[in-house]
Amino acid sequence: MSDAILVTEDVNKTFGAVTAAREVSVEVPKGAIWSLIGSNGAGKTTFVNMVTGYIKPDRGRILFQGRDITRLSPRQITRLGIRRSFQMPQLYAELTVLQNMLVSRSINAERPPSIWRGAQGADDVERAMDILKRFKIADYSDRLMGELSAGVRKLLDIAMAISGTPRVVMLDEPTSGVAAEEKFPIMDLVMEALSASDVTILFVEHDMDIVTRYSERVLAFYDGAIVANDAPDEVLADEVVQRYVTGTAK
Numbered sequence: 001m002s003d004a005i006l007v008t009e010d011v012n013k014t015f016g017a018v019t020a021a022r023e024v025s026v027e028v029p030k031g032a033i034w035s036l037i038g039s040n041g042a043g044k045t046t047f048v049n050m051v052t053g054y055i056k057p058d059r060g061r062i063l064f065q066g067r068d069i070t071r072l073s074p075r076q077i078t079r080l081g082i083r084r085s086f087q088m089p090q091l092y093a094e095l096t097v098l099q100n101m102l103v104s105r106s107i108n109a110e111r112p113p114s115i116w117r118g119a120q121g122a123d124d125v126e127r128a129m130d131i132l133k134r135f136k137i138a139d140y141s142d143r144l145m146g147e148l149s150a151g152v153r154k155l156l157d158i159a160m161a162i163s164g165t166p167r168v169v170m171l172d173e174p175t176s177g178v179a180a181e182e183k184f185p186i187m188d189l190v191m192e193a194l195s196a197s198d199v200t201i202l203f204v205e206h207d208m209d210i211v212t213r214y215s216e217r218v219l220a221f222y223d224g225a226i227v228a229n230d231a232p233d234e235v236l237a238d239e240v241v242q243r244y245v246t247g248t249a250k
């Protein structure tokens with residue numbers, strides 16, 4: 001498919017006796033907003049880990065803009081423009097919010113920002129602050145990461161993932177561990193922050209209200225395989241999905 005930005009071809013991954021990815025083949029069009037659903041252990045994070053280079057598949061290929069990225073390192077993949085956030089935010093507890101942002105931006109940048117080259121880095125700070133403002137966490141910029149609530153940590157991890165010019169953003173459970181009333185506001189902030197660019201978004205989510213509201217298409221995982229790949233209404237009405245994923249079968 002010519003407009004696919006991300007393609008996986010028969011990707012397989014086993015961990016001992018567990019098959020975490022089973023002939024996973026998808027073609028994600030540029031600009032798509034898709035969600036990944038599935039019960040615990042279904043293979044959602046494994047999929048994200050393989051696309052972002054953290055885990056290498058045993059078989060199969062992953063293509064980004066037609067280029068084979070299967071064997072590239074996470075850092076190489078990040079620099080190509082595939083960004084991610086983590087199910088458990090990966091942050092430096094002993095650094096402030098702003099410092100976390102600056103470190104992340106310098107690691108993700110194609111060229112290290114000036115702060116790493118010994119200069120003052122005022123531009124870098126300004127740009128990092130702009131992103132924190134967009135996520136409404138600028139007030140916390142001088143606070144140590146370790147002191148902050150799960151919601152703020154989650155937002156910072158997502159802000160770090162999408163700073164710069166991502167082409168594909170993969171969010172692993174962006175709303176897990178935050179209070180129910182914070183879920184929609186978090187998703188609204190993420191979607192708003194990404195709306196200006198033509199970025200492709202894949203997010204892992206257990207909350208079907210969020211899946212229905214924010215994604216155009218849903219990939220349902222079960223036992224390492226994709227068992228449904230369709231519009232949210234179709235997927236949620238699917239018998240296999242109701243039995244093995246959402247537990248809503250009658």
Ligand SMILES: Nc1ncnc2c1ncn2[C@@H]1O[C@H](COP(=O)(O)OP(=O)(O)OP(=O)(O)O)[C@@H](O)[C@H]1O
Binds near residue numbers: 038039042043087
């Ligand atoms: N690094 C690893 N080493 C060993 N087993 C792993 C590893 N990563 C994942 N697995 C196993 O692979 C299977 C799929 O795990 P994965 O983390 O992808 O599930 P998930 O769909 O993200 O689940 P959850 O909703 O709980 O996050 C599970 O059985 C898990 O225990």
Ligand SMILES: [Mg+2]
Binds near residue numbers: 044087
């Ligand atoms: Mg997971």
